[in-house]
Amino acid sequence: MSETGKAAVDLEPRRPRGRPRTEDLQELESRLIRAARQCFITLGYGATSMAEVARAARVSKGTLYARFASKADLFRAILDDQIANSGSAVRLRGPKPKTLEAVLRLYAEHMLQESLYSDILQLNRLMYSEAGRFPELGEGASARGRMGVRQVAEYIRDYAVEDGVPCQDPEAAAEMFITLLRGWYSTVMLRSQVPTVPEIKAWTRRMLKLFLASRPSW
Template structure:
């Protein structure tokens, strides 16, 4: 309940204006409980963001081992799923927090980028597998996958 309460606080007020007093009130715990688990506001923020980053594994959203999708169908499915997950609810807010606070917490931006790279790697393998099975040459599936992800994310 503590993490959920803190997430709500950070999403509503941003990192700078978030109040640990409001967090403990929402979570119905004492400050002693909060500080026994998280030594500081920074540590709590990091824990929340890492939890949210790890909730979605972009690499698992595209099944490359089974050719149940054509190249076009697979890429459309992946794009639609990623957009649906990232453009609504908590994940949209968390993405905004990561972007706004990555200067103060560069490791959070790095963690998000590493998660994105998992998706790029999976898409690259999917593209290469589709090209191979269809007898179509594909010189740089990793570059195609990166461009695909950038298109989904809006080139940022």
């Protein structure tokens, strides 16, 4: 703990003084997001101030507020960054799977492993613990979930055409899939021991068997 009673937060390397050049603005934004993510994880959302984020990023408060008007904006930027990185990773992994089951299995295994073996786990625990006091955390989580529903619905539409299996409501089917995924994740997230990759794969296979059995009713 520091002298102020807070857990220590690693500082970003000092950036050059002066107004950032246009080509440096993207790196500046990434720097601020990295610093905010570490502050939220280390100190908690409620205990993190914009001044603390600016200190960790080694920038002035004016520079921080010029890019992000509030903690809520910073947290949403962290979630947007997660969505961009996780979503593109699923789309670009190898050749296109031959079946809907195969693509949903890849998606589920990827998202679960990403969410359990990285700082995403710590951020999700943060959202669960503090969303009651800070509704913006729950709103951010909901927005991330809606992104997952849209992506899975896209897979379902695509394979409905390829497989010749009509789907009347891809969004409803995708919402059911994401709910199953998040339900299991929420259960294991609160445990002290993270499930192994074989355990994730085994649960995913069982879940998909039950989920796809209802495919004719979609």
